[in-house]
Amino acid sequence: MFYRECGNYKDTYAKDMAIFPIPLDRYGFIVMLILALIVIPLIATDYWISSIMIPFYCFALSAFGLNILAGYAGQISIGHAAFMAVGAYASLILYGRYGIPLLPSILGGGIVSAAVGTFFGLPALRIKGFYLAISTLASQFIIQWVIVHWRWVSGGVFGTVEAPDMQIFGWALDTPVRKYYLALCIMILLITIGKNLVRGQLGRNWMAIRDMDYAAEIIGVNLYRDKLIAFAVSTFYAGIAGSLITFCYYGAANIEEFHVMVSFALIGMIIIGGLGTILGSFLGAGFFVLLPIAINQSLGAFMDVVPSDILSNIEAIIFGGLIVLFLIVEPYGMARLWHTIKDKMRLWPFPY
Amino acid sequence: MAFFFEVLINGLLVGIMYSLVALGFALIYKASDVFNMAQGAMSLLAGLALVGFLEMSFPLWLALLCTVGVMIILAYSTVFFILKPLVARPPLMLFMATFGVMYLVEGIGQSIYGTQAKGLSIGIPEISFEIQGILLNTFDLTFAGLAAVLVAGLVWFFQKTRTGRALRAVSDDHEAALSVGIPLLKAWAVTWVIAGIVATVAGVAWGTRLGVQFSLGYIAFKALPVLIIGGIDSIPGAIIAGLIVGAGENLAEVFIGPYVGGGIQTFFPYLIALLVLYFKPYGLFGKEIIERV
Structure with missing residues (x-):
């Protein structure tokens, strides 16, 4: 009824090129922005902001990065968590050791990670398919080893670098809400750039x-x-996602946080969310971040303290089951479900 | 020099155990074009199940038999519940589905048998002895022999039996195999059962060495470079590459490791793999795919 192209005349090129051509989509997007920018920081507790929303944004950003590679360009990478680690360590070293301002440090983390990533992408020129997928695993193990064994990077045996207090122009980012805004703003900026990349010439080439x-x-x-x-x-x-999650959530770069299972989880996210869609990266990341909490809450109704091994097993079963289920029932993930709903809305209230 | 040979031979013996894991991957890929990420998890499940049955004080042969039973159940349920609806989807989807299987197998296996590390002992003596100054170990030799028997058996099965011939037909061309009346799903199920048995052997071998625990699934990460060096769909490739990787990483760890801080075993196989793939993009023995637009 309200969701349709009818009467929505594209009389300028700008309107023709709009990211959200349908008004309702546009309004929905604005509502989401208001929710994220104003409502959530006002009403959410510190726990929600710092341990759910911030990791959600960071994983969504990282999943979107993997989605560019796997969903748009069709090259699978099974070592993506290692690049998060590279970004995290690089930005921490730039910020903490060399005193470069926060935002350029985060950017620097991204650039170093991109340089390393391009190097590990070189095999893609020669090999493809599963051979390539496995050789990207090399990046995971080599980067892990380098970070742990290169004393200059990790600063010690455990491969941990503490994040110093954050400041932007002398303004301290010390409360969860301020960290939340940092993560959110960078995420929105990068997703906007990414969306325009994938709908332009480059994205079509991919x-x-x-x-x-x-x-x-x-x-x-x-x-x-x-x-x-x-x-x-x-x-x-x-x-960038790695450095954000380290600055805003973990508080210290630790190689264990960027284990190979995280790489697998990222792949799981983009499958469940939807390969080659931006919405899918968010849905997948949200699902992945919320799942352990949801299981914990629902089991908490039956027992006082949920043992961590049961929790992780149930998590694995549900995660695995859903990956399989989505591939069978809806191979394009949750994002496609949303698409189907939109198609239905377009015709509503008529059946066809 | 004796030390060099000792390192080399022990590396080769470990390499055979890598080949065992890689073999499972190669078998399934050959028959169904599925790259099975769950192979490591299958070994873990086999190890867990065997320990479980032994704890119920089953005799060893019965416990092994029951473990194989578990793997058969796993194989059939994977093929009929997960792969059957995905027939004729692109290989990428099937690959991703095995990710799900990996999580499922790990989660289910550990909820049944618990997450704590368990010792596994199946009564193979571990006696070290020396031949011409080279230190060897009966345990390693036993498993190397077992692996050789297994490979010989597989080669015989694929070359000489009716089922083996059917499987080779399926791996050559799914549609042609279907049209001459080979039941595709049944062939896949048989392959998964064989891969399950190979996974059991690998799980027992590695479980006895390292203890049965979650990280047992990670031996798959050692087997993956083996697999791509040999060529994903090649059984002899898996064996030879396993030997190369085992010897290579052991030599590197002993002779290069001390200079760079050690622990290079985790990624050295991948370096070898990248080097080999630079010259031969489909591995040493892999089938080259000729593509047309």
């Missing part, structure tokens, strides 16, 4: 490579350049 790389090459896509750019952009996002 999708052509994903669908059939030989055919893409024949119609003039520069395969090698675009694959490497995909790796660079994707690991840039991972690096």
Whole structure:
């Protein structure tokens, strides 16, 4: 009834190119922004803000990075958590040891991560498919080893670097709400850039490579350049996400937080959320962050203290079960469900 | 020099155990184009189940039999509940589905058998002895022999039996195999059962060495470079690459490791793999895919 293209005339090029051409989408997006920017910081408790919303934004950013690589460009990476680690350590070293301001440090974390990611993307020029997927695992193990064994990076045997107090222009980011705003603003900025990347020339090149790389090459896509750019952009996002989650949530860079299981979880997120969609990155990350809490709450109704091993087992079962379920029932993930709902809304109240 | 050979031979013996894990991957990929991320989890489940049955004071042979039973159940349920609805989807989807299987197997296995590390002993003596100054271990030799028997058995099965021939047909071309009347799902189920048995052997071998615990699933990460060095769909490739990786990482750890701080075993196999793939993008023995637009 309200959700339709009818009467929505695109009389300028700007309107034709709009990200949300349908008014209701636009309003919905504005409502979400108001929720995230104003309502949540006002009403949510510190616990919700610092241990649910901040990791949610960071994982969404990282999942979006992986989605660029896997969902848009069709190159699977099973070592993405390691690039988060690179970003985290690089930005902490820049900020804590060299006294570079916070925002350039975070950016620097992303750039270092992108450089490392481009290097590990080099095999993509020669190999593809599962061979490539496994060789990206090399990045995970090599980066882990380097961080632990290179004393200059990790500063000690346990590979832990403490995050110092954060300041922007002398303004201390010490409360959860202020950290929340830091994570949120950077996330919104990067997702906006990312959305425009994937709907432009570059994004279309990526999708052509994903669908059939030989055919893409024949119609003039520069395969090698675009694959490497995909790796660079994707690991840039991972690096920024890693440094944000370390600054705002973990408080210290620890290599254990960027274990290979995190890489697997990121892949799980983009499958459950939806490959090659931005909404999907958010849905998948939200699902992944909220799942342990939801299980804890629902089991908490039956027992006083939920043992951590049972919790992690149930988490694994539900996570695995849902990955399989989504692949069978809805291979394009939760984002496609939302799409179906929109299609229904377009015709409502008529059946077809 | 004797020390060099000792390191080399012990590396080769470990390499055979990597091959065992890689073999499971290669078998399933060959038959169904599925890259099975759950192979490590299957080994973990096999180890857990065996310990579970032994704790119920089953005799060893019965416990092994029951473990194989568990793997058969796992194989059939994976094929019929998960792969059957996904037939004819792109390989990427099937790969992702095995991620789900990995989580499921780990979660279910550990909720049944608990998460604490368990010792596994199946009565193979671990006696060290020396031949011409080279220190060897009966346990390693036993499993190397077992692996050799297993591989010989698999080769015989694939080359000489009717079922083996059917499986080879399926791996060559799914549709052609279907059209000559080979039941695809049944063939897949048989492959998964075989991979399950291989996973059991690997799980027992590694479980006895390292103890049965969550990290047992991680031996898959050692087997993956083995797999791509040999070529994903090649059984002899898995064996030879396993030997290369085992020897290579052991030599590197002993002779290069001290200079860079040790612990390079975790990633050295991947370096070898990247090097090999640079020259041969489909591994040493993998089938080259010729693509047309």
